[in-house]
Amino acid sequence: MTDSNGLSRRRFLQATGGAAAAAALAGCTGEPSGNDSDGNGNGSGDDDSDMEPQEGGTYRKINSTISTFDPVAADDTASGQVVQQVFDGLMNYPNGETEVTEGLAEGYETNDDFTEYTFTLKEATFHNGDSVTAQDFVYSFNRLAGSPHSVRTYFILDSLGVTHETDDEDTYSDGSLGVEAEDDQTLVITLDRAFHASLQMLAYSSFAVVPDGIVGSLDDEGAPDDPSDDYQTFSESEPIGAGPFVFDSWEKGTSAAATRFDDYHGETAYVEGVQWQVIEDTQAAYNYAMEKNVDTFGVPTAEFQQSNITNAEDDEQGRTSGQYDSVSNGEVVDYLKVPEVSTYYFGFNTREVPKPVRQAVAYATNQNQLANEVYKGRVSPGYHLTPPLVYPGEGEAYNSHVEDAYPYGQESDIASAKEVMEEAGYSEDDRFSFTFTHYVSDTWSQIAQILQGQLREAYIDMDIESAEFATLLDQGEQGSLQAYTLGWIADWPEPDNFLQLINPEDTYTGETGVLTYTNWGREEETEASQAATEAWQTISDNLEPTDEAEEARNEAYIQMEEANWEDVVLVNVFHGATERFSYDYFHAPKFGAMGPSRQKYNTFWLEQDVEDRPDEAADPNETTGNESGE
Template sequence: MGNIDRRAFLATAGASVSLTVAGCTGTDDGAGERTTLNVGQALSPVHFDPIEQFSNPDAIVGNRIYSSVYTYTEGYDVEPELATAAPEIERDNTRYTIELRDDAQFHNGDPVTAEDVEYSITAPVEEGTPLASLFSPIETTELIDENTIQVDLENPFAMFEEVLTHHVVPKDVREADPEAFGTSDPIGSGPFQFVDWEEGNFVELERWDDYWGDELPALERVRFEPIDESTTRITEIETGAKDVIETVPPQLWSTVDEMDDTTIYDSPSVGYFYVAFNCNEGPTADARVREAIDYTFSMDQAVERYIEPAGERQHSPIPTDLAEEWDMPVDEWAEIPHEPDLDRAQELFDEADVPDDWTATILVPPDDNREEIGLTIANGLQEAGYDANVERLEWGSLLDRAYTGNADDYNIYVLGWIRYADPDDFMYNLFHEEAEEVNQGVYYRDPDVQEQIAQARETVDVDQRRELYIDAITTLLEERVHLPSYNYYNVYAAKNYVQEFETHPIGPVNPRLLTSYNNVTLD
């Protein structure tokens, strides 16, 4: 984030953001000490290969297995993990030289080498995975020696050091059997190693006693179980069957809050949930139709009804706390959405010659709250005289359809984005044409906006980046390419016997079971 004070941002974002670490009802040793942690996830992971993009359920497990060149501190700064120090940056911010620790090993005993780092940051582009846009600025890599790598970029890339928090994988192991690596035999260099996985039922990890870090985890085992039904998750934490659960739904917030032996951990997260339009084909390719849809319902009321107190209204693609830290005009952007006005909506539909028999297709993931947002839009369209189908799809089916640009597949989709604390991560992946079909399906190709996003990525001047982003975001909001919706707080509920329970604003890095500042134990 250049000259932005990340520690100041952390103070405004909440010094801790919820973490999926947890206590335990599990294994005791002879002295009665509890050393197994049971975590109730909201959704099941589907793979453990970080070269492919992790969804949040994947990351909750995978981030315990793998290490990174750099990792996050308590805030948004990064510190060495596999690296010995900060990178040496030369050649006008386009050359990074990184030295690795010589004692780090993977779970199979192989050393972590510069070649493994090189593979981990180049494979996403070579294989065309959803992470390719993060690593596409890399021009060349050079292995100086077994523990030193030089990375040259085509242009300055302001958030490249944060990108180096990406996990490092053992090249030889993954190349030998990529499918097994992502499912039955993931091998990393983190403090926990993979034991077993039954998709939809559980994942089990155990402490890696040969961990090369400064401290071993206090926990001996961690068991993650997906519980997609919210009321069941709440029952599990209430009865003590789970020590921690991921997410507390708004409608059950007071139930958990009133439990004497359980604490809710919540604070703003680096996330963004939104309604996106197909700007490539069909009626929603016309900005008048997108504006008409904005007139058919109240996003404020939908967020108040379905999201609060587990989250808050958001008015731009940049998380509110991050946007405010960057001194962006958040209050002005909040004035752009319209109040409901069905007469004005119908005028715009008529101007755009939308046929009376049009039926909008709205895609939503397997998430009750985003489904409610989709249903709210459908109800508004029906009040304006148009039919709408809300299709709730499993993740694989949803992503196969939502990014095609084909009006037969979708007109609208409701999704979210959570990853790095830099505007580029949201703007490039959600709006730039290079991310089409991979991370977004809006196909909005206004040349000025495309150029502004690209320029902002390639400069390290914070003031220049700010102005470029403000211009691009204002256009995107006025054109209703997205209707920003809300941002969840990072919310977990944990039993009070969980000690050193820490949370982090960047949701995918949670749960942090062992860091430079915490080591979770069970009292």
């Protein structure tokens, strides 16, 4: 669903029990799966086998609870995993790499000011046998902008900025979108202004194409709480796309399946199909994988040992591949770890927590300790809001800026925390108290307790509360949180996707479009909040995909990072990574930093005639005793 301000709740990340990657489709949101803290592994290492790919078999994996197969309504990773296989769009992140390539687009041109994109479409076929045309994209994009079920309206109207009209209530006017079919194979998209990440946005699965008129007009779709019969059929039992797999079945809360699409416009899948088994409990999912009921899986942090990784090699993208010796069933399995474009942080409501206290928290926070002790080295310490993979500059620019300019050190500095508090008038007899709210998880509870113990010495009493994810977001939007923890994974792999979180105007609780609940400079503008506002204006004034505009943006990005360091609106804590474990008969390309949710399974393959691989997955309730698959 969409929250009251029109922003999907999947824009935020929860870090739970392991290496914290986003569980959501990239962007946004959702619960972390990365190291497969939720057990929902997706792929394995690089397919460097000398064997020729073999056809046949079903790729079996674990998933969380699926809610929909409508691309514009999918706001959870579980649904998105299926959507990615059933649907295709104009552009694609091949294997989750950060560089986009054409999907259903055969090529494109732009006008001189980058406000008009003309795409030539490939010859492709929907699963129902109809040809994919430009008019199908017009219909699909109009649904993204105006469907009552769309949770990504802001992607097309705000982030991408496609021209459109609104009514007196500032609501999108049906059919006004600047998307036109010149002919069956030519699509023209017109933007309000240039946007340097236009092609990246179009690779997001919300922009996938569906057949023209498949659920009728926007008025025919029904409300989210009262969908029409046609909409319900499309979103639950007969989703029709142009992806490498055809939807087959869905047993709510239990499993879903798709079969190979033989008329796919790209490389036809090697495997005959895909089966997603729904198991929510992390340990139950791991136990299920240990009986070889799935081909890829995750290892919970409680079971994980860094010393078990053997034959590890790093590539130029910082990905680590090797073996894990061994999992609890005694098997040596393939291992892949991929840094992701994400950041997790502590946030502060500046109305409630004064700057000296925020600075004291920054001094007390030991990012290395949290990454290496709590997460067992499965994530990397974070000091910028912008992840290293998209930080402006080359090579060691991220680390060099931290070493040269980060004011709070890279270890816990309680002496400086006490000093800044004493300068503000606090003492043992005059302590400050605030409440720190984290998402329900053992890992965040451990982090909170470490921070609580360190802050006691600095005249700060930190109460700890936990809340369900939706509750935490509700409290944040209402302005009732004092301090909290959340995270962000890239909608598009550029710094501005992250730094919009600290554009002061986007931090005001109770206002439309709030991204962080910090109220930075709301009552009293500070030098740092003014600097951030001015830097964001520079970014907004230089959105063209040109070298000159990029240089201006890069300078402004660093200004925003340093403004945040000054006022400590967010304490950045770590950057996530995604780990995958797989049995040795499974083969797939490595995925990239945009994550496995971007990876299509048509190039995955399974060695046939594997003796100890069950032909069919067992019932997880019988296998593991798990009853939480709902």
